Amino acid sequence: MSYVAVKGGIDAIRASRSLYRKMLAGGFFGDEAPHPTQLLAIDRIMSEGALYSQQLARQAIDEAGGDLLEAAFYLRAHRSTCRRAGVADPIETGDIRCMRRISATFKDIVGGQVLGPSSDYLVKLFSREQPDGEYCPPGSAQTPVQRLPSALGELRKQGMIMVPEVYEESPFDITRYSPQSPYPRSALMQMMARGETGAMLAFAYTSMRGYGDVHPTIGDLRLGMAEVTCTHPFTGNRVRVGEIRVTAVETVGAFKKDPADGKLRLATGFGFCFGFNETKAIAMSILDLALTYPGYSIGESGPAASSEMIMHHIDGVESMGFTNHFKLPHYVTFQADLQTYARAKKHHD
Amino acid sequence: MDTITREDLNDLLQEADPAAVLRLAEQVGKRATVRILQHPTQETLMVQVNDPITHGRFYSGEVLATSSVVQVNGTNGWAMVMDDNPELSLSMAILDGAWGDGCRKEQIRELALQAKKARFLRQQRQQAEVAATAVKFDLM
Known part of the structure; x- marks a missing residue:
C-alpha cells in the first residue's frame, strides 16, 4: 500500500467546500431537495428504509425525534402499505x-476529478464565524459535468x-x-x-x-x-x-x-x-x-x-426491533428461567 | 428545445408551477368530460440497478409515487408523480388525457415548455457550479 503526494487544486477545494455549504443551505438543489438542512439524514433513512420519499423521510425524522433508526422504520412500514406499480x-x-x-x-x-459538494475538506471544528465567502463563480468552470x-x-x-x-x-x-x-x-x-x-x-x-x-x-x-x-x-x-x-x-x-x-x-x-x-x-x-x-x-x-x-x-430495522423486543413483558419465560436457575443452584451449591 | 411529446408531460409538468398546472386542469374540466378511473393513489416503483461487476441487476429499494388515471372525453390519461402529491397527480393525469384528446394542447405544451426551459437553466447552473470543483492535482 502506498499513497502519492499531490499538490494544487486550491480553487477547486474552495469551490467544493462552498458548494457543500450551499447545498445544505438549499441553494444548490432548490426544489429538488426541499429540506436541505436535513439532506443527508433524509438520504440515509430513504436508503435504510428502502423507500425514496423526501416528504415522508422528513416527516419520519420529526416523528422519531431525530432517531434515524426509528425514522427508517417509519419508511419501511409505510412502504409495506403501498401497492407496487411495477x-x-x-x-x-x-x-x-x-x-x-x-x-x-x-x-x-x-x-x-470532480470534487463536487463535499465535506472532505472542511475542518471539523465549530466556528462562530460565518463561512469565509469563498466561492468560485460558475464562470470559472472548464467543461460541463454530466454523464x-x-x-x-x-x-x-x-x-x-x-x-x-x-x-x-x-x-x-x-x-x-x-x-x-x-x-x-x-x-x-x-x-x-x-x-x-x-x-x-x-x-x-x-x-x-x-x-x-x-x-x-x-x-x-x-x-x-x-x-x-x-x-x-x-x-x-x-x-x-x-x-x-x-x-x-x-x-x-x-x-x-x-x-x-x-x-x-x-x-x-x-x-x-x-x-x-x-x-x-x-x-x-x-x-x-x-x-x-x-x-x-x-x-x-x-x-x-x-x-x-x-x-x-x-438490517437496521430488523436488528433494532429484535434488540428492543427485550423490553416487552417476558414474565412467563423469566419465571421458567428462575425455576431452572433454582434447580441448578440446588444441585450445584 | 421546443419539441414536447406526450411522454414529456409526466416529467416536465412536475417541475412547472403547481398552481398553473391545477388551473389548467380545472379549465380542461370545464370544457371536457372528465371521469376519474383511479383516484390519486400512493404506489411504489421498484428501482433496479445494473451491476457493473457481473453485468447482472439487483434491486436497491422503491420510489414512492402518486398515480392517477382519468378519462377526458373518453381518452385515457395517466400521471405518476414523485412522492406523495395527490393534487398534482390528478391534475397532470387530466392534462395527459387532454393532450391525447387534443383539448387545450397548445396551453399544455406552453406550460411544459416553460418547465423545460427552467430545468435547462437550473441544470446549466448546477453543472457550472459542479464543474468549478473539477481539479487537476500535480504529483509532488
Missing part, C-alpha cells in the same frame, strides 16, 4: 447526472477486470421472498443497498483491520441524480417519473486467478444506495469484495466474508 427501468451508473465523481486509482480520468464513463472503463476494455459468473435470470427480491443459502448475489446486494450504514461500516472495517485483507482502492465514486423511468400505460413509450439522488462506488481489490480462463485479473466490488451516502456505498463495495472473493479473508472465515453474517445482521 419495476422501473434499470439504472446505469454511467447515466448518472454527476454532482461529484472522483477516482483514487488514476489521477487523470475521462471527465476529470461520465466509469474511471475503470479502460481497464475493463483491456480485459484486466474479472467478471464473476452469476446465473440469475432476474434479480431476487428479498421483500417478497426469504432468500435461502447460498444466497443469490442480487439478494445480497439488495440487502446491502438497504442495510444500516453503521452496521455495514463496522463489518467492512473488520475486513480492513484484523479479520480480513480487503484494502481496496476507490476506482470510481460518484454522487448524482439518476432517472427513474417506466412505461406510459397508454402510449407504451418510455416515460420519466423523476430523478433520485444516488451514490455509486466501484472499488478495486487485489488481483486473482480468473476461474474462467486461469488468467490474472483485478477483482472489483460495487456499492450503490439511495441518496448521498459515501460511507455506506464504500462499505458496501468492500463487503461485496469480501463476499465475492472470500479468499481475501484470513482463513476465508472473517465476518465480512460470511454471507450468513452479512445477510442477517446489517
Whole structure:
C-alpha cells in the first residue's frame, strides 16, 4: 500500500467546500431537495428504509425525534402499505447526472476529478464565524459535468477486470421472498443497498483491520441524480417519473486467478444506495469484495466474508426491533428461567 | 428545445408551477368530460440497478409515487408523480388525457415548455457550479 503526494487544486477545494455549504443551505438543489438542512439524514433513512420519499423521510425524522433508526422504520412500514406499480427501468451508473465523481486509482480520468459538494475538506471544528465567502463563480468552470464513463472503463476494455459468473435470470427480491443459502448475489446486494450504514461500516472495517485483507482502492465514486423511468400505460413509450439522488462506488481489490480462463485479473466490488451516502456505498463495495472473493479473508472465515453474517445482521430495522423486543413483558419465560436457575443452584451449591 | 411529446408531460409538468398546472386542469374540466378511473393513489416503483461487476441487476429499494388515471372525453390519461402529491397527480393525469384528446394542447405544451426551459437553466447552473470543483492535482 502506498499513497502519492499531490499538490494544487486550491480553487477547486474552495469551490467544493462552498458548494457543500450551499447545498445544505438549499441553494444548490432548490426544489429538488426541499429540506436541505436535513439532506443527508433524509438520504440515509430513504436508503435504510428502502423507500425514496423526501416528504415522508422528513416527516419520519420529526416523528422519531431525530432517531434515524426509528425514522427508517417509519419508511419501511409505510412502504409495506403501498401497492407496487411495477419495476422501473434499470439504472446505469454511467447515466448518472454527476454532482461529484472522483477516482483514487488514476489521477487523470475521462471527465476529470470532480470534487463536487463535499465535506472532505472542511475542518471539523465549530466556528462562530460565518463561512469565509469563498466561492468560485460558475464562470470559472472548464467543461460541463454530466454523464461520465466509469474511471475503470479502460481497464475493463483491456480485459484486466474479472467478471464473476452469476446465473440469475432476474434479480431476487428479498421483500417478497426469504432468500435461502447460498444466497443469490442480487439478494445480497439488495440487502446491502438497504442495510444500516453503521452496521455495514463496522463489518467492512473488520475486513480492513484484523479479520480480513480487503484494502481496496476507490476506482470510481460518484454522487448524482439518476432517472427513474417506466412505461406510459397508454402510449407504451418510455416515460420519466423523476430523478433520485444516488451514490455509486466501484472499488478495486487485489488481483486473482480468473476461474474462467486461469488468467490474472483485478477483482472489483460495487456499492450503490439511495441518496448521498459515501460511507455506506464504500462499505458496501468492500463487503461485496469480501463476499465475492472470500479468499481475501484470513482463513476465508472473517465476518465480512460470511454471507450468513452479512445477510442477517446489517438490517437496521430488523436488528433494532429484535434488540428492543427485550423490553416487552417476558414474565412467563423469566419465571421458567428462575425455576431452572433454582434447580441448578440446588444441585450445584 | 421546443419539441414536447406526450411522454414529456409526466416529467416536465412536475417541475412547472403547481398552481398553473391545477388551473389548467380545472379549465380542461370545464370544457371536457372528465371521469376519474383511479383516484390519486400512493404506489411504489421498484428501482433496479445494473451491476457493473457481473453485468447482472439487483434491486436497491422503491420510489414512492402518486398515480392517477382519468378519462377526458373518453381518452385515457395517466400521471405518476414523485412522492406523495395527490393534487398534482390528478391534475397532470387530466392534462395527459387532454393532450391525447387534443383539448387545450397548445396551453399544455406552453406550460411544459416553460418547465423545460427552467430545468435547462437550473441544470446549466448546477453543472457550472459542479464543474468549478473539477481539479487537476500535480504529483509532488
